[in-house]
Amino acid sequence: MKVGAFEVWPPVVLAPMAGITNIGFRTLCREQGGGLFVSEMITSRALVERVPLTFQMIRFGADESPRSIQLYGVDPAVIGKAARMIAEEDLADHIDLNFGCPVPKVTRRGGGSALPYKRNLLRAILREAVTGAGPLPVTMKMRMGIDEDHLTYVEAGRIAVEEGLAAVALHARTARQHYGGTAHWDAIKRLKDAVPEIPVLGNGDIWSADDALRMVAETGCDGVVIGRGCLGRPWLFRDLDLAFRGSAERVRPTLGQVGAMMLRHAELLCEVIGSEPHGLADFRKHVGWYLKGFVVGAETRRALTSVTRLPEMAERVAELDADQPWPEEADGPRGKSGERSKVSLPHGWLDDPDDMTIPGAGAEDPTSGG
Structure with missing residues (x-):
């Protein structure tokens, strides 16, 4: 392509x-x-x-x-x-x-x-x-x-x-x-x-x-x-x-391999953000996605979302059941879901599709970065 x-x-x-x-x-x-x-x-x-x-x-x-x-x-x-x-x-x-x-x-x-x-x-x-x-x-x-x-x-x-x-x-x-x-x-x-x-x-x-x-x-x-x-x-x-490329091979990582990927991801975020506490805080939202379907206790999950230093993160990852196989229930949808009853639109937005009026103030917040 x-x-x-x-x-x-x-x-x-x-x-x-x-x-x-x-x-x-x-x-x-x-x-x-x-x-x-x-x-x-x-x-x-x-x-x-x-x-x-x-x-x-x-x-x-x-x-x-x-x-x-x-x-x-x-x-x-x-x-x-x-x-x-x-x-x-x-x-x-x-x-x-x-x-x-x-x-x-x-x-x-x-x-x-x-x-x-x-x-x-x-x-x-x-x-x-x-x-x-x-x-x-x-x-x-x-x-x-x-x-x-x-x-x-x-x-x-x-x-x-x-x-x-x-x-x-x-x-x-x-x-x-x-x-x-x-x-x-x-x-x-x-x-x-x-x-x-x-x-x-x-x-x-x-x-x-x-x-x-x-x-x-x-x-x-x-x-x-x-x-x-x-x-x-x-x-x-x-x-x-x-x-x-035509291969039937697929990656089915064990929990130990998933843990290693989590640690690599956390390290990258700390490097990008320039701070271990802030990088690990940013990583918290990823923990549930990585562990979806695996048998991991609530206490361990909480520990992984509360670490503030990479060595502590490595210790928590090492406590996971490394040989636990990839769970079939981890396949399929993840992330946000749900429909809306209606779409929020500016007043009169649907009145004229040919209207060239540029949306007003606030449509692009210059301080948001996106």
Whole structure:
């Protein structure tokens, strides 16, 4: 699979996940297998205004290539400036645009998965991004639409082709579905049929390498995007590498091997953040994902989420039952789930899809970093 001038093999992309896909986690996943590994989402306004937190979020490893940034924004001019800045200051090699975030604080301001409904505004944003990026490839990730009554993905895909995007990724859920229900893989096939000119990547309900192969076979998509499926399972990228090379081998780690991966992850976070207490505090949210399905006592779990130094973390990991085999119940869904009764939108947002009004103050918080 090609994204601009970059050959991506295996055709696998790590989805941007807030608070997850920092340089430490990307390093961990890249150690397992190949693909394209995208940064956490950052706001275009925060980048343009040079918010220090944002520049910390877009650090890349010395051997990380291509360097991939995901931008979020609602103002074509600001997106264009951010893209130009990335290209001229050599901040990254690839820009992905976020039109898939379903979080209420984003959609109620007209951003993320709400924005493609405003097709002319979407076109203006894509045009400015491509112009500003110059030689850098620009891609976008989106959802099917706001809800079943307001599907936008096919028209948005055609706009992407017309404005010169290098690829599009579809999370085959609506914003209303949030992370619940079942991903509609048939929508990925329809999008691929509608935009044969550029690569289409599928996202949603890929919990194993075999799920990825099945998605490609059923939809004809050119590659897959991995989000929640790799939480607590960075070795999924090794499975994907093996699967796309035709191997039936799969990683089934023992609890001891999982513990070693936990420690490696914690070490990377401490290095990235520059503090053992803060790095280990950031690692706490990962503990439950790593230990899913294993028989581990509540006291041990609490101990692993309360350590403040790496030697203490190593001691707690050493206490795990190293020979305990991989539990079958650890496969399958992980991370957030659940649907929404409705999508939070700005007042009157659905009145006119051709309206070019840029969402108002607060749609891009310049201090959030994304």
